[in-house]
Amino acid sequence: MFENIDLILRDRCKLDKSRPVLVGVSGGPDSLCLMEVLRQAGYQIIVAHFNHKLREAADLESIAVERVAARLTIPFVVESAEVSIYAETNSLSLEEAARTLRYRFLFAQAQRLNAQAVAVGHTADDQVETVLMHLIRGTGLTGLKGMSYRTILPIFDADIPLVRPLLNAWREETVAYCAANSLKPHYDPSNDSVDFLRNRLRNMLIPTLETYNPKFREAIWRTVQSLQADHSVLKETIDEHWKKCLILQDKDYVTLDLSRLSRYSVGLQRHIIRRAVEGLMPGQETVFSVLERASDFIKDARRVRVNLTGGLSLFREGEALYVATSSADLPFDHWPQMPIQKDRMEISVPGKFELSGGWSLSAEAWRLPALAWEQASRKEDPFEVWLDAEGLPAMLELRVRREGDLFEPLGMQGHLQKLSDFFINEKLPPRARGRWPLLCAGGKIIWVPGFRPAESYRLQQTSRRVVYFSLLRPRELN
């Protein structure tokens, strides 16, 4: 009766015949039909019935399902719960409470009985209703593409999929199928009495829409097919670029490659930001204006930070873009920082001194042959420097900055600059400044690692006794 059902079961739902499928059976036509279709196709099944205890007839219906299973010698499991009490204690709508308890039961049984999947009887009509419901509430492609033949619901189980083999069958067809197979469904499936919005859609709105287009349901069904194909291509594209852009993903923040991201189209940028936001705030749908704010921010290189939504902010640091919660403990490992609780340390030459995050300062004394001058003064790594040891005190100091610090950068003709201005000019991210290590001699800053030495003690062509300082990166950054 159902075209291609064998292919759908095998290729779309990815079911195999070696392990049981747990079928949720309410006793209505859809779920009874599903049970019988699976049975006739040769799958091992277990019938699972959840009694919502919401209507007088509920217990009788439960018994009816049990009898059908017994007659067909199908294993049967049942559970009942006071859905209305659970709804009240958890401030949920009856519909949400019923759904949560039902799926919790189905997946618990599937785990216990080693089932490969939980199967439910959603039909093409349910699909149309779901999509329409999403549309009325406001949604994006993810909502409009509707339900899938096979999906994982992580809140119920990370591995066992939910499958919906009847998604392309209309409700009328399940009714006819039951009749043809001598199954007697009850006609007030518990869903109907619980989900008021869905009932109103089904019984009032869809008939109204059918006055505009008698084939309205088919039209939506085709739209869904087409959007599912679009969604899968879009998802591939975003997955691919997400991987390329992602530097680091933590529970409180995401670091993205800003230089790459800014070369992307605005649409793609927004999708990448959306993925970052939704990874940090699961279950949250990101509204368009937030994404628009994000892409405007990316475009404007002068801006440093913008608030996104729900405490999340977006900010740039050099080539990195952060999406972070307000409580995020952002990584400092890619910068040298003075150890926490140690604002200064004495530096003797030679020696090696631990900073935080695996960084360290090494100091070595050298005698420089005349010919090496040019080579040593060629600045290659900003985290190393050669200084003239002549007149340099034996004891130096590495410390955090202090209010009013001045610095005389090499090559600025003796111009004294506020260290704070120097940091701004060099675009050192503000949060890195507070504990940035500064090498000092006799109260003067003689080297700002990563940037520049000072004029004092600078290497000269005549220098012979020299000190070589280098900041060593943690091994994993090399």
Place this chain on the structure above:
Amino acid sequence: MFENIDLILRDRCKLDKSRPVLVGVSGGPDSLCLMEVLRQAGYQIIVAHFNHKLREAADLESIAVERVAARLTIPFVVESAEVSIYAETNSLSLEEAARTLRYRFLFAQAQRLNAQAVAVGHTADDQVETVLMHLIRGTGLTGLKGMSYRTILPIFDADIPLVRPLLNAWREETVAYCAANSLKPHYDPSNDSVDFLRNRLRNMLIPTLETYNPKFREAIWRTVQSLQADHSVLKETIDEHWKKCLILQDKDYVTLDLSRLSRYSVGLQRHIIRRAVEGLMPGQETVFSVLERASDFIKDARRVRVNLTGGLSLFREGEALYVATSSADLPFDHWPQMPIQKDRMEISVPGKFELSGGWSLSAEAWRLPALAWEQASRKEDPFEVWLDAEGLPAMLELRVRREGDLFEPLGMQGHLQKLSDFFINEKLPPRARGRWPLLCAGGKIIWVPGFRPAESYRLQQTSRRVVYFSLLRPRELN
């Protein structure tokens, strides 16, 4: 009053102030508002009014618009047409006829007056209605993403864009704006009396939907924003892969790189096929089942051809996938073929002989030094061959195949094979077989160019007098 209108005019509609914008003004609140917004923003405008002659008041409204333009000293152009007559003679609905004639007028005037764009007053309400109309009729992402701020309508003009600056303003806002700017719109814009479905949506369906969600219009508007971003990313992705897959595009067929396409996801395959189909049949929306058939075909390497839709078919030839109309004159240039009307030709050595499509056969007589044997017998290009001249008749023949042709392929231990089976085994596309050139001597096929020589006259270690045949490709294939 309208947030960001300057940015929308500049960045979304891409208007500049150096050339006029032709504004379609019906006299209703939306178009009057648009006119005034553009004027106040400092753009040069021309007011264009099209009188549909559909209602009694039409002429009065036309005069009212002219007066407003005169009062504000804006250039004014007008045209009227008997829309109902045009509709009848062209079997169009009144709405289609009105739209066609109106846009034809607007773009003709824009061309004549050197306008940079045609601007129309579509609002966020029109957007919601349009999307809903598409949804009810059945659509895909292209329909659901709604109208754009700036678009090209190739049937009216290939260069001048249609812009819709008010797409994010609600109709109430245009009414309020007119009131605030002392403009008196007439309240039965001609659209209303023409487009019955749209009116029913506006006045009945949307109010019904607002009983489900009072913010229904805003919900759809947000959905549209989100789908537009999705659509742009999807379009980029498809554009990129289309370029990679496309071998040749002709008005009657498209040739795609099958080996690349078959590595793509099913969703992407369907999009590529859709682009091919819609390129061959412009204006046609491809239904999902057609795309499904196409991707199933691509997956099944044993299948050679499938019908798609409206006379289009899909077929494979080696690494090429064709989407072609039934009348397509497919290219043969990449194969050697006997000239049309010339089923055989005599071949003398040496000589050069023209085949069709720029191919030719060259025959040369050589004396082979002993040491060259190994090199000559190493088969590198299947379109060249060395044969032993000993016993070879002076006159050879190049001809098309004949019923019952047999062939004794080199290296098959003298096994005689039907030529038709040989072609099948070698996977020569059927349409190439009929005029494939065969080199014959004394009634026997001695070489199938592109594949194999026969046992007879094969080159041996003792061969000294040899003939070198080669099929030369047209220059553009080298």
